[in-house]
Amino acid sequence: MSFPHGQDPLDGLGPGAQEHTRNGQDGHEDSAEDEPTYPLRGKRRVKVVLAERRGARRILRPMAQLEGQDTPIAESVVKELVRRQLKIAIALAGLVLGLYAGLPVLFVMVPEIGEAVIFGIRLPWLLVGGLAYPFMVAVGMVYNRAVERNEAKFANQYTGMVED
Amino acid sequence: MVQNNWALGGVILAMALTIGVGVYGGRRSKTTPDFLVAGRTIKPHANAAAIAGEYLSAASFLGVAGLVFTKGATGLWYPFGYAGGYLALLLFVAAPLRRSGAYTVPDFAEARLSSLGLRRLCTAVVVLLGWWYLVPQFQSAGLTLSTFTGVPAWLGGLAVAITVTINVVGGGMRAITLVQAFQYYLKLFALAFPAFVLFFVFLGDNRADYRSLSEPLPPAFARETTVDVKTAVRLQVSQPVSLKARGSIDGAPVDGGAIWAAGTVKSVDKGTQLIFPAGAPVPSVTTAAADNASWLRPMSGGWPQVLEIWSLMFATFFGTMGLPHVLVRFYTNPDGSSARTTTLYVLVLVGGFYLFSLIFAGLSRLYVPELLVTGQDNAAVLLLPSAMLNNWFGQLLAALTAAGAFAAFLSTSSGLLVSVAGVLSTDVLPGRVRDFRLATIFGSLVPIVCALLFPNLGAAQSVGLALCLAASTFCPLLILGIWYRGLTPFGATMGILTGGGVVLASTTYVLATTSTSGWVNSLVAQPGMISVPLSFLSMWFFSKLSYRSVPKDVAQVMLRMHAPDRLGFTKDRDVQQFGNKAQPPVDVSKRTSTTLTGWASRRQRK
Numbered sequence A: 001m002s003f004p005h006g007q008d009p010l011d012g013l014g015p016g017a018q019e020h021t022r023n024g025q026d027g028h029e030d031s032a033e034d035e036p037t038y039p040l041r042g043k044r045r046v047k048v049v050l051a052e053r054r055g056a057r058r059i060l061r062p063m064a065q066l067e068g069q070d071t072p073i074a075e076s077v078v079k080e081l082v083r084r085q086l087k088i089a090i091a092l093a094g095l096v097l098g099l100y101a102g103l104p105v106l107f108v109m110v111p112e113i114g115e116a117v118i119f120g121i122r123l124p125w126l127l128v129g130g131l132a133y134p135f136m137v138a139v140g141m142v143y144n145r146a147v148e149r150n151e152a153k154f155a156n157q158y159t160g161m162v163e164d
Numbered sequence B: 001m002v003q004n005n006w007a008l009g010g011v012i013l014a015m016a017l018t019i020g021v022g023v024y025g026g027r028r029s030k031t032t033p034d035f036l037v038a039g040r041t042i043k044p045h046a047n048a049a050a051i052a053g054e055y056l057s058a059a060s061f062l063g064v065a066g067l068v069f070t071k072g073a074t075g076l077w078y079p080f081g082y083a084g085g086y087l088a089l090l091l092f093v094a095a096p097l098r099r100s101g102a103y104t105v106p107d108f109a110e111a112r113l114s115s116l117g118l119r120r121l122c123t124a125v126v127v128l129l130g131w132w133y134l135v136p137q138f139q140s141a142g143l144t145l146s147t148f149t150g151v152p153a154w155l156g157g158l159a160v161a162i163t164v165t166i167n168v169v170g171g172g173m174r175a176i177t178l179v180q181a182f183q184y185y186l187k188l189f190a191l192a193f194p195a196f197v198l199f200f201v202f203l204g205d206n207r208a209d210y211r212s213l214s215e216p217l218p219p220a221f222a223r224e225t226t227v228d229v230k231t232a233v234r235l236q237v238s239q240p241v242s243l244k245a246r247g248s249i250d251g252a253p254v255d256g257g258a259i260w261a262a263g264t265v266k267s268v269d270k271g272t273q274l275i276f277p278a279g280a281p282v283p284s285v286t287t288a289a290a291d292n293a294s295w296l297r298p299m300s301g302g303w304p305q306v307l308e309i310w311s312l313m314f315a316t317f318f319g320t321m322g323l324p325h326v327l328v329r330f331y332t333n334p335d336g337s338s339a340r341t342t343t344l345y346v347l348v349l350v351g352g353f354y355l356f357s358l359i360f361a362g363l364s365r366l367y368v369p370e371l372l373v374t375g376q377d378n379a380a381v382l383l384l385p386s387a388m389l390n391n392w393f394g395q396l397l398a399a400l401t402a403a404g405a406f407a408a409f410l411s412t413s414s415g416l417l418v419s420v421a422g423v424l425s426t427d428v429l430p431g432r433v434r435d436f437r438l439a440t441i442f443g444s445l446v447p448i449v450c451a452l453l454f455p456n457l458g459a460a461q462s463v464g465l466a467l468c469l470a471a472s473t474f475c476p477l478l479i480l481g482i483w484y485r486g487l488t489p490f491g492a493t494m495g496i497l498t499g500g501g502v503v504l505a506s507t508t509y510v511l512a513t514t515s516t517s518g519w520v521n522s523l524v525a526q527p528g529m530i531s532v533p534l535s536f537l538s539m540w541f542f543s544k545l546s547y548r549s550v551p552k553d554v555a556q557v558m559l560r561m562h563a564p565d566r567l568g569f570t571k572d573r574d575v576q577q578f579g580n581k582a583q584p585p586v587d588v589s590k591r592t593s594t595t596l597t598g599w600a601s602r603r604q605r606k
Helices: A013-023 A051-058 A060-068 A072-109 A111-115 A123-163 B002-025 B032-040 B044-055 B063-092 B094-099 B105-113 B116-149 B153-203 B292-296 B303-322 B324-330 B336-367 B370-374 B377-388 B392-427 B433-453 B459-483 B489-512 B519-525 B528-545 B554-562 B573-578 B593-605
Strands: B225-228 B233-236 B241-249 B252-260 B265-268 B273-276
Touching (some): A072 B063, A072 B303, A072 B554, A123 B063, A123 B336, B002 B116, B002 B153, B002 B392, B044 B324, B044 B336, B063 B336, B063 B377, B063 B459, B094 B554, B105 B116, B105 B324, B105 B392, B105 B489, B116 B153, B116 B324, B116 B377, B153 B377, B153 B392, B153 B433, B225 B370, B233 B370, B241 B265, B303 B459, B303 B528, B324 B392, B324 B459, B336 B377, B370 B377, B392 B433, B459 B489, B489 B528
Antiparallel strands (some): B233 B265
16 A cells, blocks of 8 residues: 655644545555655655554554463464464475485485486486576465465454454 | 776776665665664565675675586585575564564564573674674685786775775665665676676587587687696596696696696696696596586585585575574564565575576586686686687676676675674664764774785685574574574573584684594584584573573563564564654654553653
């Protein structure tokens, strides 16, 4: 979301902007990227930061619950999230490391594989020199998608739990 | 000489552009958060270019092509490992580190474990690591410049130091981000464009003069070649070769014709001149693959080489995430998920860059085989263009690669300097902008003086050991800090001391000893395989011992690091600490609970 910055809060537009953001849910990431504008003499341009405010408004109660007293339920939800995220990370790291630490062993034990030619390129050059990079990017994309899904689930669980 | 002037021109242009971009990028740096973390407003694609620009040091720009040029398929694991470090960073560190709200590694330690003593220890390690890395950067910049332009070595190092100091003093992280992003694209162009041109030159070339890479023989000299050996080398001879030599070989003086038998190893002393006739097979340094068959085939060295590759993967996967100048860039992201996106982009940018290095490596094997004799494989990127194209265009391409190499020195040094200055200014000084500038000048003064006073410190080895130090101190701290609730300040301190102690001890041993063979020595020279697990273990063990001192707020900190950004738990500690004058609070009453504590502490200080 590109936020209309440079508004003069003295015009009474500031609060209006606040109203506006309450409707939208997304775009939280983008708003912090706006360049800060500086109050200038005469022409006052003030940056209105909304991302934090909105987030703060939404999570007022959960924060109070979790930061004030230790609720065992909230605690266990967080623990589960951490465990799930770590599991994904370890599985994917294990996949990449296992493959590329295993290849040298394979090439020593079965040298013929190291001499195979595919598309006019020697197999090891293709696997390690070329395909390794798209492969790692793909693994990273899989990871990003999986953890974001976990986080969305957590957010639902969490807000649902708090609003009960 | 013509080429020297061209290369010198390229280097000066790279330096001038760097200062110009830095001044432009830093013109809006006003507050401490601007200088420390660029106001945390860097978008993922720009940030990724900056990270890649900083990470692709000369070791990548010159070194990767050189490694593949000498080691062949086995060398392919080096760039893979360098890029793989970012995958590990993405999987284990990126988002939680950003969400912790810390602005330096010591600050992360304090945010997670609330221990001032640990924070001070981390400060010391960051400064040590930064300087340890900066000295070889300055040194090799000087060496590279003196090799290809004839400028004295101290001048090159000094020029790099002054350029980066100007940029960092002027605009801090804001300036450096733009400079490094610019330098990534400069380096990419400086490598990709010559690679394309030279590849087409190769396709149009008369292939009869050169020995094809698929023949199971060593590379051959296309024409009569005179090789001046500048540092003593040990050469393996796999095909008999007759040559003329002047100097000393195997300890005995020679002057005139000689025939080297197949399967022998010759020690050629410094200052010897070797003249090979056209078509002669190239003897190569003992660390290189001797003939093209073993160059094309991976692991031609058998099991010891497998161990070497494993050790390398270990060091790069864990070392990259411990480098303070890489970590400091992650704090500049607006939030956790953009930190993840950034890392993914970095993987794309770094991986794409290395593909062009491979083209250089293959062509160098054909056109500049004399580098196999001198062992100066790092010069391949710089010498290949003029070796293939003997006209003004070749010189222009050579100037371009020289400029790229210099950009590599500049960007890595500036990243290191920013991270050292950030830590010094906030942990030793009160953290105002003036302190940051002071810390920058001090932070660059120490390594440049070291580089000028001790020009003979082994540059290549010290970078490997610094990576090892990062892997055995900050990597366990970050991984356990992010994923393990039971970590205690005592455990973390002991882990850092153990891992760091082992690396420092082995460094001292390497500096003190003269022998370089045997597996004990090779293990000591690359202690990561031991020091990293040891550091993890002792961190875990001493945390178990002191389980009573697990921080009280651990649940809250874990929630903050792992909860999705839109729940808004992240508290930016730099804003709490130093305020953000560029963004005056518009309406104070709108500042609700998440920032209330920070706001209150700010009020208290006033």
